[in-house]
Amino acid sequence: MTESQEPVFPFRATGGPRRMTAGPLGEMLTEYAARGLSGTVRVIGDPGGLVHFSQGGVVAVETPGAPGPELLLSRPGQISGSSWALAYAAAAAGGQLTAELVRRKLIGAARLEALLRIALADAMFVLTAGQVDSCEAEVAEPVCLLPLDPPADVSWLLAETSRRLAVLTTLPSQLVPDRDRVTAKARPLDQRARLDDAQRDVLALANGRRTARDLAFALGRGVFAVTGELDRMHAAGLLAIGPRRGAAPVPPLTGPLVTRAETAAAGHRAGTAGQAEAVREISPPRELPRRRAAGRGGAHHAEAAPSGSALLRVLRLGFSNPQPSDGGH
Amino acid sequence: MSAISESIGRVLRTPGIRAVALVDMGTGMVVGSAGDQTMDLMAAGPGLAEEARLAVRSPGPGVSVDAATVTTMTARSLYLTKILEYSGGEGLLLYADIDLAQTNVALATLQIDRLSPELLAS
Numbered sequence: 001m002t003e004s005q006e007p008v009f010p011f012r013a014t015g016g017p018r019r020m021t022a023g024p025l026g027e028m029l030t031e032y033a034a035r036g037l038s039g040t041v042r043v044i045g046d047p048g049g050l051v052h053f054s055q056g057g058v059v060a061v062e063t064p065g066a067p068g069p070e071l072l073l074s075r076p077g078q079i080s081g082s083s084w085a086l087a088y089a090a091a092a093a094g095g096q097l098t099a100e101l102v103r104r105k106l107i108g109a110a111r112l113e114a115l116l117r118i119a120l121a122d123a124m125f126v127l128t129a130g131q132v133d134s135c136e137a138e139v140a141e142p143v144c145l146l147p148l149d150p151p152a153d154v155s156w157l158l159a160e161t162s163r164r165l166a167v168l169t170t171l172p173s174q175l176v177p178d179r180d181r182v183t184a185k186a187r188p189l190d191q192r193a194r195l196d197d198a199q200r201d202v203l204a205l206a207n208g209r210r211t212a213r214d215l216a217f218a219l220g221r222g223v224f225a226v227t228g229e230l231d232r233m234h235a236a237g238l239l240a241i242g243p244r245r246g247a248a249p250v251p252p253l254t255g256p257l258v259t260r261a262e263t264a265a266a267g268h269r270a271g272t273a274g275q276a277e278a279v280r281e282i283s284p285p286r287e288l289p290r291r292r293a294a295g296r297g298g299a300h301h302a303e304a305a306p307s308g309s310a311l312l313r314v315l316r317l318g319f320s321n322p323q324p325s326d327g328g329h
Numbered sequence: 330m331s332a333i334s335e336s337i338g339r340v341l342r343t344p345g346i347r348a349v350a351l352v353d354m355g356t357g358m359v360v361g362s363a364g365d366q367t368m369d370l371m372a373a374g375p376g377l378a379e380e381a382r383l384a385v386r387s388p389g390p391g392v393s394v395d396a397a398t399v400t401t402m403t404a405r406s407l408y409l410t411k412i413l414e415y416s417g418g419e420g421l422l423l424y425a426d427i428d429l430a431q432t433n434v435a436l437a438t439l440q441i442d443r444l445s446p447e448l449l450a451s
Contacts, residue, residue: 077416109332110351111449114360114421117333118353150331159371160358167375196386198418221419225355229418 022128022165026158028135033057033154039139045132047178049123052142057151060116060144061123065130065178066223067216069119069146075220079106098146116148122222124157125164126213129177164224173234173241175212177227182215183208183240199233202226206239333361336448337423343440345432346425347406351448354378354412354420368426377410381422385415398438407434411441413449423448 022029025043029051032041036056043049049063062068073079079087083106090104091097098116102109168177175182184203195203205218216226233239337349341363348364357375377399384397399410407427414420423445427437 075417075419108450110336110451111421113332114351114353114449117360118356118358121356121358163371163375164356196418197416201417219417221417222355225353225419228356 022124022158022161023132025128025132025135026161029058029154029158032137037137037139038141039137040142041135041137043127043132043135045134046130047126048130048133049127051124051127052144052147054142054147054151056154058120058124058154058157059142059147059149059151061120061127062144063123063127065126065213066123067119067220068123069116071217071220072115072119072222073101073107096147098149113148116146117152118222120148120152121157121160121164122224124161125224126177128161129165129168167224168227171227171231173231175227175231175234175241176244177212177216177223179211179245180241181208181211181243181245182206182230182234183242185238185240187238195238198229199238202229202233203238206230211245331361332451334363336451337361337363340423340425340441340444340448343432343437343444345428345437346441347428348424348426350374350424351413352377352410352422352424354381354415354422355418360421365426370424373424377422377424381410381412381415381420385412385420402429405429407437409438409441411445413445421449 029041032053033056037053038055039053041051041053043051043063047063047065049061049065051058052060052062074081074084079101083104087100087104087106088097091100098112101107101112107115184206201219202215205215210218212227212230213223215221215230216223219226221229230239230241234241333351337351340346340349346364348362348366348368348370350362350370351360352358352374353360355378357378359370359374362370380399381397384399397412397415401408405428407429409423409425409427411423411425412420413423423441425437425441427434
């Protein structure tokens with residue numbers, strides 16, 4: 001992508017769980033698609049996530065708010081842990097995991113594509129149903145474990161997302177997937193016998209502490225599918241909804257804002273857009289801090305990744321460049 | 330070429346079948362489609378999934394639904410929804426729009442039954 005095609009400047013937009021469309025994020029993704037982006041769009045918010053593009057199509061969406069395809073593939077009856085490990089090791093040696101899974105006949109190509117598409121749509125739904133603060137693009141080959149091939153068309157993805165958001169607004173239970181906890185109601189044994197396996201699984205886990213999102217992770221199912229299931233079970237009198245989990249804390253707007261002056265792209269974005277607004281650098285560190293033996297004395301110090309958060313950088317500086325004391329030792 | 334398109338394309342080659350789609354049973358999302366696109370499959374998908382869920386749950390526990398098929402017939406068309414797989418609330422459906430004037434319904438459904446087991450495996 002040439003610099004003139006550099007599409008993004010950060011935007012700030014907020015929305016609640018009752019939004020009907022993907023809003024500004026959808027417009028931004030449409031613009032990336034039109035420009036044939038190959039790279040990753042980092043969506044900052046709650047839950048936030050990453051949207052991986054390849055030549056204008058979406059190959060994967062990652063968010064902590066929805067189970068990824070790896071988890072969906074680990075459901076009972078899908079791919080066993082040992083088979084997955086072997087395929088993963090073989091793919092790590094220089095191949096694609098999707099091709100390796102099919103080559104080993106662990107899953108059919110059409111079935112895998114369907115599962116990846118389902119996981120991708122679910123993650124996009126969760127991403128847009130949450131809070132979106134800003135987004136920014138990194139133009140590079142997308143790095144994701146299980147890319148969808150061929151990539152999903154953005155207009156299709158956004159239409160499906162809008163459909164899901166619209167369904168969410170019309171649920172009789174008004175269930176909010178990442179907020180409302182659900183509790184199984186006591187039922188007579190004969191009524192429990194009429195439940196199917198999926199409903200029994202949900203009731204076994206609906207202990208008043210889990211939300212639809214939590215259940216989706218526990219069951220290895222999509223958040224939207226579980227939300228629909230919970231709504232139907234609520235209507236059937238099997239579940240009680242509530243109490244609602246508190247709103248997630250929003251990062252304070254005070255404090256130092258760090259412009260992405262380190263990157264030419266960010267400088268270009270800020271310059272062309274004339275934006276006074278800066279992007280708060282809240283990206284997670286690319287590598288987790290590690291402990292390392294400091295010497296014979298067995299002392300340890302933390303080593304943060306170079307691109308870590310401000311706090312980690314402070315910690316790293318504090319440990320690796322100790323200030324001389326005034327004591328004259 | 331998409332593996333899904335290739336797979337459902339084989340069904341579409343059956344005489345008299347106007348459109349085919351693969352639908353996610355958990356969400357009603359159309360995962361892939363081929364053929365005549367005049368029908369709004371995105372709007373129809375959730376209804377098809379809901380019908381299939383009812384079909385799965387109506388027999389009661391312990392009854393196999395592996396071969397469950399839901400059909401709707403009009404004067405000119407047969408709409409067939411076949412459950413390809415279902416487990417723990419999740420599954421995939423094959424939807425086919427069959428033109429009654431162009432084919433023998435029995436032969437078309439037989440052909441779909443023959444192709445179904447291989448659709449997701451290939």
